[in-house]
Every structure is written in C-alpha cells, then in structure tokens.
C-alpha cells in the first residue's frame with residue numbers, strides 16, 4: 170500500500186512538471202506579448218504563441234487541404250480550402266504593392282504559420298483550427314472589406330497578384346529538420362533581425378538567428394521618433410516602477426547600458442532603475458526596441474529604427490531583397506537559418 174502511495178506521488182509530480190509547469194510558463198509569455206504588441210503591426214502577437222512541443226503527433230499534411238476558420242465576431246466557423254484562406258491572410262498581412270517574390274515569401278510564411286498553429290493550438294478554438302483575430306492567430310479580412318481599403322483602379326490587379334503569390338507556392342511550407350517552423354515575422358528589422366530570447370525570454374530557435382538585410386532604410390517603417398516631456402516620461406515609468414528617481418542634472422540620468430546581438434537596447438538605466446529595451450518599447454509605444462535617446466530641454470526624445478519585434482522575416486527586407494533580384498526561396502532562407510522549403514503532401 171505504501172509503495173502504491175509513493176508511486177502515486179511520483180506520478181503526480183511527473184504530471185505537474187510535464188504539463189502544468191509549461192502551461193504556466195506559456196501563459197506568462199503570452200501576457201508579455203500582449204503588452205508589447207498593442208501596435209498596428211499586431212500580426213506579431215500571433216507569432217509567438219508556443220514553443221515547439223515534443224508531444225505533438227506527426228504532421229499529417231493531407232488533412233490540411235481545408236481548414237476550419239473561426240470568425241470571432243459572429244462565432245461562425247467556416248470551412249474553406251487552405252489556399253483560399255491564405256488569399257485573405259496575405260492581403261491583410263502585406264501591402265499588395267510589394268514585389269511578387271516578397272508576397273510569395275509571405276504566402277509560404279502564412280501557410281507554414283497556419284499549419285504550425287493547427288498542430289500546436291491544443292484545441293484552443295474548439296472545433297475550429299484557427300481564428301481571424303490578428304491578436305490571437307493571423308490577420309484575416311474578407312475580400313469585400315479588403316477591396317474597400319484599396320483604390321478602385323487597383324482592386325482587381327492587387328487581388329490577382331495576391332492569388333498568384335499563393336497559387337504559385339501552393340503546398341509549400343518552411344521546415345526545419347522536417348517539421349514546420351514557427352514562422353515569426355515583422356515589418357522592418359532596421360537592418361538586423363533579433364533572436365527570440367531577447368524579446369520574450371525563454372529559449373531560442375536554431376532557425377531564428379540574427380541576420381542583416383540591406384535596403385530597409387528606404388521604407389517609411391524604418392525610422393520614427395517619440396518625444397515626451399520629462400514629467401510624462403517619469404509618470405509612465407513610475408506606473409511599474411514607483412521607486413524611480415531621476416536627477417536630470419546628472420550626466421548619466423538616462424543611459425543605454427547594453428545592446429543585443431540585433432543592435433537593440435538590451436538594458437537601459439533611467440535614474441535609479443534599470444529596465445529592458447523591450448519594456449521601454451511597450452511602455453512608451455515605440456515601434457521597436459532599437460532606439461537612441463537624448464534629452465532636449467524639457468523633452469526626452471527617442472529616435473527609433475525599425476518596426477516590430479525584429480524576429481524572423483522582415484517584410485520590408487523581403488521586398489528590398491526582391492527588388493534586388495532575390496526570389497522567395499532566397500528570401501525565406503535568408504531570414505530563417507538552415508530551413509528547407511518542403512511540399513506539404
């Protein structure tokens with residue numbers, strides 16, 4: 170009897186370590202992400218749901234011919250061919266005037282993301298595979314809604330370009346060691362991408378390394394700035410750090426202490442506190458954690474480079490590469506290290 174009890178305790182401990190602990194960690198990770206991603210490029214939020222799990226079943230690609238899409242507003246579940254779903258995703262995620270090869274790269278990334286998500290969602294949408302909320306899964310808007318946002322004279326040509334990007338890459342996804350990757354992407358890397366651990370903590374992925382891309386400075390997403398009064402800055406930082414005190418007469422009142430491999434601010438000192446660049450980005454609504462800061466009279470000015478978390482494929486970097494002659498495979502293999510482009514079936 171004692172022995173059985175002992176084994177029962179071992180068993181419960183084992184279950185806790187295997188399931189409950191990762192679940193707790195995952196939840197925490199999501200909270201962090203939603204703070205960071207209250208920005209227009211909210212597609213990012215979706216890109217960091219879960220770490221690859223060893224407990225998933227082998228991928229049965231054939232079952233992804235159709236998917237069940239949950240429309241969040243109505244609660245309706247629509248079953249539709251994977252690539253039909255992707256037309257609307259790609260048209261929501263990337264400007265249609267980007268190069269065709271960049272749109273093709275986005276199509277393959279979106280297809281990969283969809284399949285990765287279906288395999289790792291652990292039934293979070295019940296009967297449905299994926300939802301249309303960009304804060305949860307991938308951006309999806311209807312063709313009618315999309316058309317309303319495009320000028321009438323480019324509607325048909327834009328749509329044709331998007332469908333061509335999806336159709337010409339039909340069945341193709343990105344794999345690493347034979348498994349679909351977690352295909353993170355963002356708007357503009359500022360010239361160099363970031364590794365996940367510097368954004369969300371946790372662990373890195375072998376296929377998400379920091380890589381450099383030329384030509385991103387030519388896009389509007391490349392540079393931005395945020396100016397606050399000293400008082401505003403203090404008030405915002407004090408919400409989380411009530412102990413904050415800054416003596417602006419001191420030479421090192423605000424000082425960047427350390428940079429990440431991807432040129433972003435790793436740690437910065439404001440008076441008597443030290444916080445991460447990612448936290449500064451979230452609190453002040455900066456477009457990225459790649460910033461410089463200067464004090465100008467009563468104001469504090471943050472000059473920001475790039476847009477988004479910086480992990481995985483840069484969309485403007487893709488477009489820039491395509492303009493210089495790269496095809497979608499070159500683009501994908503540039504941003505995701507050591508990957509293959511594989512046929513689903």
Ligand SMILES: [Zn+2]
Pocket residue numbers: 294299300301302305306307
């Ligand atoms: Zn969802």
